[in-house]
Amino acid sequence: xxxxxxxxxxxxxxxxxxxxxxxxxxxxxxxxxxxxxxxxxxxxxxxxxxxxxxxxxxxxxxxxxxxxxxxxxxxxxxxxxxxxxxxxxxxxxxxxxxxxxxxxxxxxxxxxxxxxxxxxxxxxxxxxxxxxxxxxxxxxxxxxxxxxxxxxxxxxxxxxxxxxxxxxxxxxxxxxxxxxxxxxxxxxxxxxxxxxxxxxxxxxxxxxxxxxxxxxxxxxxxxxxxxxxxxxxxxxxxxxxxxxxxxxxxxxxxxxxxxxxxxx
Amino acid sequence: xxxxxxxxxxxxxxxxxxxxxxxxxxxxxxxxxxxxxxxxxxxxxxxxxxxxxxxxxxxxxxxxxxxxxxxxxxxxxxxxxxxxxxxxxxxxxxxxxxxxxxxxxxxxxxxxxxxxxxxxxxxxxxxxxxxxxxxxxxxxxxxxxxxxxxxxxxxxxxxxxxxxxxxxxxxxxxxxxxxxxxxxxxxxxxxxxxxxxxxxxxxxxxxxxxxxxxxxxxxxxxxxxxxxxxxxxxxxxxxxxxxxxxxxxxxxxxxxxxxxxxxxxxx
Numbered sequence: 001x002x003x004x005x006x007x008x009x010x011x012x013x014x015x016x017x018x019x020x021x022x023x024x025x026x027x028x029x030x031x032x033x034x035x036x037x038x039x040x041x042x043x044x045x046x047x048x049x050x051x052x053x054x055x056x057x058x059x060x061x062x063x064x065x066x067x068x069x070x071x072x073x074x075x076x077x078x079x080x081x082x083x084x085x086x087x088x089x090x091x092x093x094x095x096x097x098x099x100x101x102x103x104x105x106x107x108x109x110x111x112x113x114x115x116x117x118x119x120x121x122x123x124x125x126x127x128x129x130x131x132x133x134x135x136x137x138x139x140x141x142x143x144x145x146x147x148x149x150x151x152x153x154x155x156x157x158x159x160x161x162x163x164x165x166x167x168x169x170x171x172x173x174x175x176x177x178x179x180x181x182x183x184x185x186x187x188x189x190x191x192x193x194x195x196x197x198x199x200x201x202x203x204x205x206x207x208x209x210x211x212x213x214x215x216x217x218x219x220x221x222x223x224x225x226x227x228x229x230x231x232x233x234x235x236x237x238x239x240x241x242x243x244x245x246x247x248x249x250x251x252x253x254x255x256x257x258x259x260x261x262x263x264x
Numbered sequence: 265x266x267x268x269x270x271x272x273x274x275x276x277x278x279x280x281x282x283x284x285x286x287x288x289x290x291x292x293x294x295x296x297x298x299x300x301x302x303x304x305x306x307x308x309x310x311x312x313x314x315x316x317x318x319x320x321x322x323x324x325x326x327x328x329x330x331x332x333x334x335x336x337x338x339x340x341x342x343x344x345x346x347x348x349x350x351x352x353x354x355x356x357x358x359x360x361x362x363x364x365x366x367x368x369x370x371x372x373x374x375x376x377x378x379x380x381x382x383x384x385x386x387x388x389x390x391x392x393x394x395x396x397x398x399x400x401x402x403x404x405x406x407x408x409x410x411x412x413x414x415x416x417x418x419x420x421x422x423x424x425x426x427x428x429x430x431x432x433x434x435x436x437x438x439x440x441x442x443x444x445x446x447x448x449x450x451x452x453x454x455x456x457x458x459x460x461x462x463x464x465x466x467x468x469x470x471x472x473x474x475x476x477x478x479x480x481x482x483x484x485x486x487x488x489x490x491x492x493x494x495x496x497x498x499x500x501x502x503x504x505x506x507x508x509x510x511x512x513x514x515x516x517x518x519x520x521x522x523x524x525x526x527x528x529x530x531x
Contacts, residue, residue: 071358073524090523095361106356111278122270123360 001175001207002068003044007077009037009063009231037063038074039231047174048205050197052222054212056257060231061211065179068209069099082174095124098173100164102180107152113163114148117170124171131170138166142196158189165196169206176200178210182217194220215249229257268366272374279378286382293330293387300326301398316462320401321489325460327391327400328485334379335420336481338451341427341444342375349434358523365519368431369512372424404490411497416484418504423480425511426451432515435522456482462491473500476507 015033016026038060045051055061066072067079070086070093079086086093100106107116121131139145142162147155155163161181168176178197182190198221200206212218218225219239227235227242235242235256242256301323308319317325334340345368348354357364391400403409430447434440452458454477461469461482472478483500486492492500 066355069359071355090358091361091363094359097359099356099359101355104353104356108274108278110281111274115274115277119270119274123267123362125267125361 001045001047001049001082002209003078003080004064004068005042005078007038007041007064007067007074007079009060009067009072009074011035011037036231038067041077041228041231041233043226043233043236045207045209047207048201049224050201050208050210050222052210052212052218052225053228054218054225054253055228055234057213059228061228062179064228065099065177065209065211069097069177070094095171096173096175098168098171098176100161100168100176100178100181102161102178102183105152105160105164106167107160107163109153110151112149112151113144113155113167116152117148117167120167120170126171130172134170134172138169141199142166143192158185158192161185161189161193162196165193169200172204173206175207175209178208178212180212181210182212182214190214190217197221215253219249227256267362268370271362271367272370275371275374276378279375280382283382286379289334289379289383290386293333293383294390297326297330297387297391317460317489317491320397320399321491322460323398324401324489325485325491327387328488329457329481331384331387331391332380332416332481332484334383335376335416336423336455336457338423338427338455338480339444339448340376340379341430342372345371345431346434346440349431349440350438363519364523365428365516369424369428369515372427373420376420376424401489403488408487408490411501412484412488415487415501415504418501418508419480419482419484422476422504422508422511425508425515426476426480428515429511429518432518432522435518435525451477451480454478455480456485460486460491462486474503476511479504479507 011034012032013035014026014030016022016031041060041064053061053064063072067074068081068086070090073087081093082096084093084096107113108119117135120126126134139148142165144163144166147159147163152160152163165178165181176197181197182193185193194217197208197210201208208221210217210221223238225235225237225239225242226233242252304319304322304326308315308322312319315322329336348357354364357367360367388400394400403412426447430440430443433443437443454472454475456478461472461478464472473482479500483504487497487500
């Protein structure tokens with residue numbers, strides 16, 4: 001379903017020291033540093049799999065998601081998603097995938113959520129019947145009845161996230177990318193989001209790739225974990241592979257990060 | 265096509281819900297319109313024969329300009345678009361099976377048209393009932409009115425197409441502020457937003473009228489006030505169409521390049 005082979009991606013970052021003098025100097029001579037966001041990343045994911053993609057901040061998780069969803073072009077390497085090269089034909093590719101960026105919003109701020117949904121229906125050219133069944137199903141499973149008619153700006157974060165996830169599934173994508181879907185959510189909202197994702201994978205065989213810092217997300221949702229640090233894949237295995245004893249997940253992961261010396 | 269239309273529709277509906285902003289806009293535009301008319305009147309009173317437009321044509325120009333300010337004010341660009349490029353929210357828009365250029369073009373058209381629709385009628389209605397010579401006069405003929413509507417639409421499209429170039433530039437630099445300021449100041453002067461173009465010296469006017477800026481509000485406002493000859497109108501419409509095609513073409517190329525090298529900011 002998804003294969004990434006030897007993918008590299010680097011960014012240029014302008015750097016300077018603090019202060020006025022330094023700022024003036026950088027007017028004439030700017031120093032750039034190359035940051036290797038992804039360094040020879042290789043993995044493959046099967047249809048219907050649910051994969052947790054973890055790693056410390058800045059490890060390259062979001063870059064991977066962005067490459068897979070066709071937003072970024074990698075410097076090197078080959079990427080195939082469902083037989084397509086995402087960045088070659090963005091429009092054809094994104095029609096088949098759903099994406100949720102936990103830290104951003106895709107809903108139109110000042111209008112009721114249902115208006116955003118209707119717009120997405122037209123953007124994805126979703127047939128009426130499919131839209132209606134999907135909307136009905138999502139409304140019920142995500143408990144959106146009360147939310148659909150309020151403007152997005154007046155929803156709480158948890159309510160909004162449920163709407164965001166709904167919005168990204170209206171066109172029945174085969175693959176769902178979730179970039180920190182539970183960030184900032186309270187316990188109840190987290191649980192309902194997790195339940196929903198699990199169901200989605202079971203009911204519709206949707207392939208799910210999820211990045212998170214919340215180890216309970218991983219425990220609750222995925223069997224397979226891909227662990228990335230400093231742009232490299234460090235481990236590709238199961239939950240049991242990283243958990244040696246019975247200690248708590250956060251500690252295990254922190255220990256893991258330290259042992260790989262990837263935490264900078 | 266349908267997706268762009270519904271995009272347009274949603275943006276239009278959204279624009280219609282900001283009532284307080286519209287009211288404030290109407291009041292500002294009235295005050296501004298009166299002020300401008302008073303200044304022109306002072307000039308005309310010294311010697312009315314020295315001017316390229318007669319006073320009532322200048323008055324109609326000003327009222328129409330105020331009524332359709334939202335159509336043509338180049339400084340009314342969408343901050344949301346600039347922000348989405350700056351902070352990386354554009355990531356979501358890139359995840360849609362839709363061309364960014366077309367999407368933003370229809371979005372800008374809708375925003376300007378909804379603002380214009382809310383604001384124009386109160387201004388037009390009041391201006392029609394003012395005492396002479398401050399009154400908005402009807403167009404010179406029915407033909408002029410039809411041509412006014414056509415050039416109004418073309419002018420709006422040219423305005424949006426040039427704003428699209430400013431959005432495109434934002435992809436390549438971090439802060440759009442400087443480009444925006446240069447663009448809007450130039451456009452304000454060269455499009456006839458500050459003073460109608462016929463008031464400029466003939467040679468300068470000749471050159472300026474060839475620029476894309478002159479294809480914005482200059483054409484419809486002057487067609488309406490009847491201060492253009494038949495030949496001038498033909499040339500102006502031709503230039504509007506030419507610039508529209510050229511700017512859209514250029515914008516699409518820039519967007520293609522931008523999309524390929526975009527770096528989504530902010531994680």
